[in-house]
Amino acid sequence: MRVALLLIGFGHVGRRFVHLLEELRPALDARGIEPVVVGIATRRHGSVFDEAGLDAAQVARQVASGEMAGPSSSEQPAHALIAQLGSLSAEVRVLVETTTLDVRFGEPATSHVRAALAAGAHVISANKGPVAHAYHALASEAAAAKRRFLFEGAVMDGIPIFNLVRETMPGVRVLGFRGVINSTTNHILTAMEHGEAFDAALARMQAEGIAEADPSLDIDGWDAAAKVSALANVWMDARMTPQDVRREGICAGDAARVAAAVAQGRRMKLVGRAARTAGGIVTSVGLETLEVSDPLGGLDGQANALEIDTDILGRVVITQRDGGLEKTAYALFADLVEVAEMTSEVVFRGDR
Amino acid sequence: MRVALLLIGFGHVGRRFVHLLEELRPALDARGIEPVVVGIATRRHGSVFDEAGLDAAQVARQVASGEMAGPSSSEQPAHALIAQLGSLSAEVRVLVETTTLDVRFGEPATSHVRAALAAGAHVISANKGPVAHAYHALASEAAAAKRRFLFEGAVMDGIPIFNLVRETMPGVRVLGFRGVINSTTNHILTAMEHGEAFDAALARMQAEGIAEADPSLDIDGWDAAAKVSALANVWMDARMTPQDVRREGICAGDAARVAAAVAQGRRMKLVGRAARTAGGIVTSVGLETLEVSDPLGGLDGQANALEIDTDILGRVVITQRDGGLEKTAYALFADLVEVAEMTSEVVFRGDR
Numbered sequence: 001m002r003v004a005l006l007l008i009g010f011g012h013v014g015r016r017f018v019h020l021l022e023e024l025r026p027a028l029d030a031r032g033i034e035p036v037v038v039g040i041a042t043r044r045h046g047s048v049f050d051e052a053g054l055d056a057a058q059v060a061r062q063v064a065s066g067e068m069a070g071p072s073s074s075e076q077p078a079h080a081l082i083a084q085l086g087s088l089s090a091e092v093r094v095l096v097e098t099t100t101l102d103v104r105f106g107e108p109a110t111s112h113v114r115a116a117l118a119a120g121a122h123v124i125s126a127n128k129g130p131v132a133h134a135y136h137a138l139a140s141e142a143a144a145a146k147r148r149f150l151f152e153g154a155v156m157d158g159i160p161i162f163n164l165v166r167e168t169m170p171g172v173r174v175l176g177f178r179g180v181i182n183s184t185t186n187h188i189l190t191a192m193e194h195g196e197a198f199d200a201a202l203a204r205m206q207a208e209g210i211a212e213a214d215p216s217l218d219i220d221g222w223d224a225a226a227k228v229s230a231l232a233n234v235w236m237d238a239r240m241t242p243q244d245v246r247r248e249g250i251c252a253g254d255a256a257r258v259a260a261a262v263a264q265g266r267r268m269k270l271v272g273r274a275a276r277t278a279g280g281i282v283t284s285v286g287l288e289t290l291e292v293s294d295p296l297g298g299l300d301g302q303a304n305a306l307e308i309d310t311d312i313l314g315r316v317v318i319t320q321r322d323g324g325l326e327k328t329a330y331a332l333f334a335d336l337v338e339v340a341e342m343t344s345e346v347v348f349r350g351d352r
Numbered sequence: 353m354r355v356a357l358l359l360i361g362f363g364h365v366g367r368r369f370v371h372l373l374e375e376l377r378p379a380l381d382a383r384g385i386e387p388v389v390v391g392i393a394t395r396r397h398g399s400v401f402d403e404a405g406l407d408a409a410q411v412a413r414q415v416a417s418g419e420m421a422g423p424s425s426s427e428q429p430a431h432a433l434i435a436q437l438g439s440l441s442a443e444v445r446v447l448v449e450t451t452t453l454d455v456r457f458g459e460p461a462t463s464h465v466r467a468a469l470a471a472g473a474h475v476i477s478a479n480k481g482p483v484a485h486a487y488h489a490l491a492s493e494a495a496a497a498k499r500r501f502l503f504e505g506a507v508m509d510g511i512p513i514f515n516l517v518r519e520t521m522p523g524v525r526v527l528g529f530r531g532v533i534n535s536t537t538n539h540i541l542t543a544m545e546h547g548e549a550f551d552a553a554l555a556r557m558q559a560e561g562i563a564e565a566d567p568s569l570d571i572d573g574w575d576a577a578a579k580v581s582a583l584a585n586v587w588m589d590a591r592m593t594p595q596d597v598r599r600e601g602i603c604a605g606d607a608a609r610v611a612a613a614v615a616q617g618r619r620m621k622l623v624g625r626a627a628r629t630a631g632g633i634v635t636s637v638g639l640e641t642l643e644v645s646d647p648l649g650g651l652d653g654q655a656n657a658l659e660i661d662t663d664i665l666g667r668v669v670i671t672q673r674d675g676g677l678e679k680t681a682y683a684l685f686a687d688l689v690e691v692a693e694m695t696s697e698v699v700f701r702g703d704r
Contacts, residue, residue, distance in 0.1 A: 026523075158665050159665065160516070164520060167519050168519060169512060170376075170379050170685070170689040172682075292644050293644045293645070295647065295673070297645070298644070298645035298646065298649075298650060312678075313672070314673060314675075315674055316672060317669070317671035318671075319668070319671065320665070320666070320668060321659075321669065322667055327665055327666070330665060333522070334522055337523075
């Protein structure tokens with residue numbers, strides 16, 4: 001099955017995704033999936049579209065190496081490219097959305113998702129914005145268009161947390177969750193436990209490309225709040241935005257609290273939470289003191305963990321010990337396989 | 353879609369499964385799945401078969417309450433019932449296998465699985481025996497028969513650990529794993545940390561129905577070895593049996609080691625492991641001293657956890673904080689949904 005891909009956003013995650021399509025070719029071949037990258041839109045190097053297919057890995061290497069010979073031939077806006085993708089009506093079409101996001105507003109990713117669904121394309125996105133800000137509307141639009149809208153990379157990088165609940169826990173009701181889901185703040189808190197100053201730890205995270213360019217998105221809790229909103233929207237039908245999350249960040253002044261916790265054999269973690277209450281769904285992001293034996297308390301550095309409280313299975317925890325951008329790219333790959341498998345007209349793995 | 357179910361084995365797990373079919377009816381209705389229990393074979397109360405359908409929940413209540421009015425009308429052997437199930441050729445047929453197992457030999461479950469596949473039925477089983485002893489052969493037989501053989505309840509009760517890797521991690525290669533996967537020994541080790549004697553703790557586990565009737569299956573490490581074998585067979589194509597696992601159990605003489613670990617702020621856990629080496633796949637079950645911040649080190653009582661080492665996603669841990677038989681019954685339910693969805697002739701969730 002030929003699957004036409006348009007990549008809007010072509011940073012580290014988008015480029016790594018393109019390389020994964022080559023590295024994991026056997027897994028695609030085994031499923032009869034033939035991805036063809038027909039378009040790429042970059043932030044600074046223009047865009048390119050060829051319905052016959054591009055050599056995306058070559059473009060990725062050129063962009064990564066700083067050669068500008070990449071997709072610079074045109075400056076078409078993303079929406080024009082999405083319309084071109086939509087015109088390829090004879091095949092499965094997928095928008096791969098990885099633009100830079102302001103999690104406070106969810107744009108431009110949300111507009112891209114909406115336009116692609118309207119144009120008849122499926123959408124896979126590593127962006128938390130659309131699902132944090134507009135999940136209910138976008139899911140309705142996807143259902144009406146008979147298209148998939150998947151976003152496995154939005155929370156916990158490549159760990160298939162949404163898929164876990166959707167595909168493997170039929171009939172299970174999520175009662176709430178709590179998680180350490182922002183890598184930058186967990187890095188900084190871990191560094192502060194070892195005596196490093198807040199500002200120095202943050203600067204190191206930025207130098208290593210782990211922290212957002214605008215550090216307030218991480219340290220003021222916006223990234224975690226967007227993830228809480230996304231999870232609550234998908235699992236608990238919360239119909240909320242990140243602005244609705246009670247939000248507390250971390251700052252240099254927390255050093256004394258961090259040291260006091262360590263002195264007691266405990267650890268401070270920035271925890272995102274959601275719970276069903278008589279008054280509705282209550283969500284928050286804030287510093288909590290945890291035991292080291294707590295599944296969220298033993299996490300170092302980029303590790304993330306999410307504890308899901310369910311009616312039938314009790315508390316289930318999924319932990320990502322080794323995070324990173326390359327895992328987020330894998331989430332797009334897993335979403336692509338899911339779209340392709342569910343789009344097959346006949347999935348006939350067994351006779352009756 | 354009508355799905356005919358034959359239950360071989362009707363203990364706590366089988367009876368709880370029957371009640372779940374009622375409690376989770378909305379999730380089945382939403383998927384167009386209409387389960388009909390056509391046969392039940394119990395260990396002590398005989399068997400019953402009616403292709404028009406039984407009131408299984410009523411039978412379950414009768415058996416549980418000690419009224420013998422349950423399935424006592426005949427004493428047909430399991431294989432005769434499986435043949436009857438196979439004769440219902442017009443519909444989807446599923447064997448639900450939950451017989452009492454000797455994990456050292458994998459029978460009678462393995463023979464039941466084999467017979468059902470040969471008779472044209474799908475198989476869902478909470479038994480670790482068939483997958484620990486004969487996974488490669490049974491998977492081949494299932495593929496040849498175009499039937500599914502699923503066993504989510506074999507390891508970690510209801511946590512969809514096999515489904516997690518099979519359905520949500522396409523292209524990912526499992527390099528190895530380690531886990532605390534036997535509840536009885538974890539209970540006993542936790543009790544010994546609090547000063548309880550080994551024999552007293554074991555007796556309590558047996559009284560509570562947590563330990564196997566033959567305690568050697570738990571405390572000598574056979575249960576954990578069978579789970580290691582099952583996981584290695586499915587994820588690493590190991591083609592092994594529990595006898596191939598280097599195996600160490602726990603005993604009263606471990607009290608000093610447990611106390612010494614606690615004195616150091618550490619904990620003793622019975623850990624099952626598998627790793628790929630130059631000499632092949634190496635597996636073991638044995639006591640290890642862990643830090644409390646280790647994802648396996650913080651587990652109390654019936655909690656289980658499994659850390660999967662992968663090529664693309666690094667180390668992923670899934671933790672079940674609240675175990676129990678009712679979760680195992682849910683695993684059968686999830687397997688039933690998977691069989692029904694994959695058996696649908698057309699799964700058409702989206703146009704191209």
